Amino acid sequence: MAKIVRTLIIACCLIYLLAGCYDPRELDDLAYVIAIGIDKGDEKDLKVTFQIAIPVNISGEGSSTGQETSTLLTVDSNSVYGAVSQANTEISKEINLSQNKMIVFSEELAKEGLEGYINPFVTNKEIRPRTSIVICKSTAKEFLTTITPILEPNPARYLDLMLSSHSYSGFNVGTELVDFYWNVQSKYTQPIAILAKPKENSKKQDSSSGNSGGGGGGPADAEESTVAENSTPVFIGIAAFSGTTMVGELLDEEVIPHLILTNTLSPANFEVPDINDETKTTTVTISQKKRPQIELTLENDIPKIKIVSNVYAQLLTTGTPANFFEAETRYKLAKEIEEKLKTLINDYLEKTKEFKTDITGFGKLLKPQYWTIEELEKIDWHEIYPNAEFDITVNVNLDASQIVSYTEETEAK
Amino acid sequence: MGREHLSTWEVVCTLSLITLTPVLISFPQYSSREFGNAAVLHSVYLAIVVFIFYLIILKLYEPFAGKDIMDIAEIVGGKPLKIIMSIAVILYTFAMMIFTMQEFGEDIKDVMFNHSTNAEINILFTIGMAFLGYFGIRGVFRLGTYLFPAIVIGFGLMFYSLSSKIDFINLTPVLGTGASTVFLKGLTQVGIYNSLSIMLVIAPLAKHFKKATLFSVLSTSLVIILSLFLLATIIPYPSLNQKNFAIFELTRYIGFGRFFQRLDAVFTFFWIMTCFVFLGVLLIVNFIMLKKAFNLKYPGRLIPCVSLIIFTSCNLVPSNAVSSIARDFMYVSLSPYSLFLYPLILLLLARLKVSGRKKQDG
Amino acid sequence: MKNIFKFTPPNPTNVFKIKRPKLQREDLFDKSANITKSLEDNLKRMQYFLHYPDNSDVKIRTFDTRIDNENYPSALIFYDGLVDSDLINNYILRQLMKNTENTSGSDLKECILDNVLAQNQVETEEVFDKTIDKTLIGNCVLFIDTLDVAFICDTKKLPVRSISKSENEMSTRGPCESFVESLRQNTGLVRKYVKDENLIFEDIPIGRNAQTACSIAYISNIANDSIVGEVKRRISSIDVDYILDVGQLEQLIEDKTYMTSPLILSTERPDKVAEHLFEGRVAILLAGSPNALIVPAVLVDFMHTAEDAYTRFPYSILLRFFRFPAALISVLLPGIYIAIVTFHQEMLPTDLLFSIAATREKVPFPLLVELLIMEMAFEIIREASLRTPTPMGPTLGIVGTLILGQAIVSANVVSPILVIIVALTGISSFAVANFSLNLTFRILRFVYIFLGAIAGFFGISIGLLVHACVLSTATSFGVPYLSPYMPLSSSFFSTDLSNVPIWKQEERPTFLKPKKERRQPRIARKWVINRRQS
Incomplete structure (x- = not known):
């Protein structure tokens, strides 16, 4: 028996060696792509830009600062995989997409539809399913050129941290490739992507609106803006999709309603007009402890959606002195926040109706109301969503544990 | 093979692992395609059906304690039936092994070894399977007891990491593609519980047959329901239809912070081991039947040949698509008979014959 | 006549x-x-x-x-x-x-x-x-x-060494005596710890010329008769010319020769022998050998050190807790490293991947060769420093590890990360106290390196599969090798990984099937309940 085992082992090993499996790839023989940019091509369909990390300069011994930590490679191709093959012929190492952090599409391409450009990434086993999808207002190549890390020597980590900024800023969202893909396929909700643009660090700052903390320039001059030498990428909001086609954009504060309605709001700063002086602002931190209650009823193919959202607010600063020990002051502030949130949510919903896309996913609520898929599919949610009527209630609770509860006048009048 | 019995714990763990293998490969995809959002409901329904069925089987089996299905076949139809039956079962398990190895190999190749050929991966599977064959039923069943808890922990991790993605709304509409489809056509999917029929072959080896069977039914149905629940709540309905090797797809989404991402390779590790246990147990069951049917003294000597036959036939199966269809056929059209009707009829006949004999004696 | x-x-x-x-x-x-x-x-x-x-x-x-x-x-x-x-x-x-x-x-x-x-x-x-x-x-x-x-x-006055401190199984707590080469002195040492008239030393001479005295020790009212019988049967049936050391006897009576893991525990500490005798095991002493064999042995026995029993409960938990990961590291780490780096790059966090890639950039060899070079160098250094005379040993260690390690990295023959991996593996293997088990791990490490290099995690999973099967089907003198865990027995809770305080160790390991199952009554510390009365 032992003899048979031995013979078997040897035979198998021999067969195996003869078969010549050669899948192992040496780590240093690969070129790691950390971001992919896809633009509309001139001659061919696509212009694909790979941002490739240079590990030696990132963490190699004796690396001097100032050396490039990543390089860009642009190829023309008709498909994404074609671009990978093309790129492989142009550089010495094999392209590996496993460390890719971000896929950037230009707005131009997104508006024409990303059908066929998303699928290759979903089926590719190398790509991380949590890769972010970014729609860029300039060309993707320009956008990638602007990625020159400020606080980080490592461009991959820089991207990682940048893309997770949604967890504390409240002005943008995190979109993962899988979510995007699932939403594309779903009939009851629509995908979104991160909207970004390169921000100019030149002194033409005046033109940008000053009231948003995270956001940069306004949308108006975005398309004409040329990329300055020392610019950095900025995530400015949400690109709303209908299917795989981009149909609209939501900027800065317009993102907050989306976060509230999809229950993805992490504590974010929120500005409201001061209760005493309209010209000044009071800042609160808003958060949501419970899922918003959303009820959907269909009446003669007109969806009636009732939204009740409970928002918790914590006071950060006030524009004018106020005493928050008084119930009335508190009530006033709460009302103020409520008003603004209501308007924001309403505007947001109107906008989505205008875009004819349900990026919030109200349609999902239809599903429990039917027994079988057959019955459900009689309703074309995309058709009837623009007719939707909303009933919005926002309850604002001022957190009891606020630090600032009483502010006194310190300036002499 | 020694005199030691298989403990209940060993049986339960290993049978659950064997059930997990088809769940890994294609069951969720098929289930989602057929029953839509009702895939979980369907699996719960199947669990209940199988549980009731096994209660009946156990009741019928009572007078034959210590006998396996071959002995019962001998009681009913003498030696010829025993041999015919074992050949049929052996062919069936052979086919199962071939298709599983082929399909799992394809999946593994797809996710890990893009540059290798199928044959290379199948060789690895064959080597592992042959080794397990040598260690005999006890070795494999004990292996199961390590692996199953590890996989349970793995599932725990998946739940923990993916809990934010779980959306119960994905389970609705409750009846999916319709009540008749789920409850009537769904019955044919009972082949997923095929592993339980191994119980009837290893009956004399199990320490507490009844307890082991019932716990195995519970455990296997939990495995199926839980994995389908995870899949169906996380991957929305139409997307799940396209996912072959869907649980692997799920593990790709796991991430703990920025540092621990793409842990799918670690999980693949478990899935491969599961597949090995599946192949190993089926191979050993084959040998138990061969030994009994043909009175072989040293069936272990056949292991290299049998493994090679399986390996070769594996390479003869042309492609994933064809094998998929064939597997569906095995599971959907053939297995209800092998799992449900066949033992039931056999046991009923045996019961009648025994009672008849008693009447004659008395 | x-x-x-x-x-x-x-x-x-x-x-x-x-x-x-x-x-x-x-x-x-x-x-x-x-x-x-x-x-x-x-x-x-x-x-x-x-x-x-x-x-x-x-x-x-x-x-x-x-x-x-x-x-x-x-x-x-x-x-x-x-x-x-x-x-x-x-x-x-x-x-x-x-x-x-x-x-x-x-x-x-x-x-x-x-x-x-x-x-x-x-x-x-x-x-x-x-x-x-x-x-x-x-x-x-x-x-x-x-x-x-x-x-x-009887006028024996054999040339003997005096009893000295145990050198290979050191401990900071507990007795320090170790066995010497004289059988009677050794039996005396054991009897010193086991003051029990039921402790039996049964002599069975071994060797064709019946030259080497061998003594089988067991406590007759604890040890299971079938184990004692099996030991006697195996030893008395041995027909060889001569036996010099207990190590040769071990090879003659063990269950499986080709298995890498040791199936018999060998120790030089009389207190350890005494402890095992009280559990119901059998010890084998041989004239002229400063070691005793303890049978049956299960895998976890090899992971124990003398200290475990003598230190306080929280400390021994800590000591054991780190020993098991160390064992895993010493077997699997190089294999897993090579598997991840050559097959599953996507698993590595980006930052780590970049730093590994950067250090590998100038290394001319493929990873497998690099790893083998380093592992071989390490094994050679270890072997050499074991055999060198004591005054030169540390020097060799320093030259070997420090200078060679430094030079090999700066010459770009291997990458620094690999040196870390190999060093960590080597150090971990020393955390496993038992010499035989340590060697086992060293052999298996190479197996896993090759498996990892052939097919990544797939290969390693085959290795683990076969390994687990080998271990779970092995027996040592009729006792399953993975005993308290597989098959699961109640002594799982009173020994080994899940150590419990000494006053809770009420039962002897059940897998040994001792004649007396209880070691101590349910309440071993009578003062706890007597406190109020006094």
Whole structure:
């Protein structure tokens, strides 16, 4: 028996060696792509830009600062995989997409539809399913050129941290490739992507609106803006999709309603007009402890959606002195926040109706109301969503544990 | 093979692992395609059906304690039936092994070894399977007891990491593609519980047959329901239809912070081991039947040949698509008979014959 | 028997001139023959058997024994160097030479045994071969004319080492004594710890010439009879020329030769032997060997150190907790490293991947070669520093590890990360105290490296699969090798990984099926409940 085992082992090993499996790839023989940019091509369909990390300069011994930590490679191709093959012929190492952090599409391409450009990434086993999808207002190549890390020597980590900024800023969202893909396929909700643009660090700052903390320039001059030498990428909001086609954009504060309605709001700063002086602002931190209650009823193919959202607010600063020990002051502030949130949510919903896309996913609520898929599919949610009527209630609770509860006048009048 | 019995714990763990293998490969995809959002409901329904069925089987089996299905076949139809039956079962398990190895190999190749050929991966599977064959039923069943808890922990991790993605709304509409489809056509999917029929072959080896069977039914149905629940709540309905090797797809989404991402390779590790246990147990069951049917003294000597036959036939199966269809056929059209009707009829006949004999004696 | 009388009668004058007599007839020099009444005859045979006088350390002293004023020619035969000369001079020769009155009226043999030999262990032997065997272990043999027996007096004074501190199984707490090469001293050491009349040392001589004494120790009212029986059966059936050390015996009685993991525990600490005897195991001691074997042994026994039992509960938990990951690291880390780096790059966090890639950039070899170079270098250094004389050992270690390591990295032959991996693996393997298990891990490490290099995690999973099967089907003297865990037994909760405080260790390991299952009553600390009453 032992003899048979031995013979078997040897035979198998021999067969195996003869078969010549050669899948192992040496780590240093690969070129790691950390971001992919896809633009509309001139001659061919696509212009694909790979941002490739240079590990030696990132963490190699004796690396001097100032050396490039990543390089860009642009190829023309008709498909994404074609671009990978093309790129492989142009550089010495094999392209590996496993460390890719971000896929950037230009707005131009997104508006024409990303059908066929998303699928290759979903089926590719190398790509991380949590890769972010970014729609860029300039060309993707320009956008990638602007990625020159400020606080980080490592461009991959820089991207990682940048893309997770949604967890504390409240002005943008995190979109993962899988979510995007699932939403594309779903009939009851629509995908979104991160909207970004390169921000100019030149002194033409005046033109940008000053009231948003995270956001940069306004949308108006975005398309004409040329990329300055020392610019950095900025995530400015949400690109709303209908299917795989981009149909609209939501900027800065317009993102907050989306976060509230999809229950993805992490504590974010929120500005409201001061209760005493309209010209000044009071800042609160808003958060949501419970899922918003959303009820959907269909009446003669007109969806009636009732939204009740409970928002918790914590006071950060006030524009004018106020005493928050008084119930009335508190009530006033709460009302103020409520008003603004209501308007924001309403505007947001109107906008989505205008875009004819349900990026919030109200349609999902239809599903429990039917027994079988057959019955459900009689309703074309995309058709009837623009007719939707909303009933919005926002309850604002001022957190009891606020630090600032009483502010006194310190300036002499 | 020694005199030691298989403990209940060993049986339960290993049978659950064997059930997990088809769940890994294609069951969720098929289930989602057929029953839509009702895939979980369907699996719960199947669990209940199988549980009731096994209660009946156990009741019928009572007078034959210590006998396996071959002995019962001998009681009913003498030696010829025993041999015919074992050949049929052996062919069936052979086919199962071939298709599983082929399909799992394809999946593994797809996710890990893009540059290798199928044959290379199948060789690895064959080597592992042959080794397990040598260690005999006890070795494999004990292996199961390590692996199953590890996989349970793995599932725990998946739940923990993916809990934010779980959306119960994905389970609705409750009846999916319709009540008749789920409850009537769904019955044919009972082949997923095929592993339980191994119980009837290893009956004399199990320490507490009844307890082991019932716990195995519970455990296997939990495995199926839980994995389908995870899949169906996380991957929305139409997307799940396209996912072959869907649980692997799920593990790709796991991430703990920025540092621990793409842990799918670690999980693949478990899935491969599961597949090995599946192949190993089926191979050993084959040998138990061969030994009994043909009175072989040293069936272990056949292991290299049998493994090679399986390996070769594996390479003869042309492609994933064809094998998929064939597997569906095995599971959907053939297995209800092998799992449900066949033992039931056999046991009923045996019961009648025994009672008849008693009447004659008395 | 008849042939004996063909010899010439004894002639004391020419005894010392006798060269080795020519072999006349085979059967004359049959070792199994009985001792005769003729001293001359006996001496001739003994001289032949013991190769006298070619053999320089065989001494034959002839003299006359005086009993009742009558002279009996006598001879004393012994090996110089194995015996205590004082003992022979004062209590044997002096006693025999001076006249003794046989007052009791018993015969000569009885008289000599009862009145003359002032010696605590005297036996009589009637056959030559047994007599010779006993001479060889340091007894002296007395032949007296007219008596057809040989008197065997215990005059052993074997050259021994004194008991010293245990060097290979060190511990900061607990006894430090270790076994020496003398069997009696070793049994004495064990009995010192096990003061129990039920502790039995059963002697089974091993070797074709029955030269090596082997002692099987067990506590008769605890150890399971079938285990004791199995040990006896295996040892008594061994038919080899000689055995020098317990290590050879281990190889002769173990269950599986080709299995990498050790199946028998070997220790040099008498307290460890005592502990295991109390659990119901069997210890095997061999004359001339400073180690004892303990059977049956299960895998977790090899992970234990002496300290575990003697340190406080929280500390021993900590000590054990880190030993198991260390064991895993020492077996699997290089294999997993090579699997991840060559097959599953996507699993590595980006930052780590970049730093590995950066250091690998200048290394000319493929990863497998790089890893093998480093592992081989490490093994060679380890082997070399073990064999070098003590004063040079540390120097070699420093040269080997520090300078070579530094140089090999700066010459870009291997990457620094790999040095870390190999060093970590090496250090982890030292955390596994048992020498045999340590070697096991070193072998398996190479297996896993190759498996990882062939097919990544797939290969490693095959390795683990086979490994787990090998371990779970192995038995040591009938006890499953992975015992408290597989098959699961209740002693899982009182030993090993899930250690419990000493007052809760109520049961002996059930997998040993001891005769007494309880070690101590449910309440071992009576003071806890008696406190209120007093």
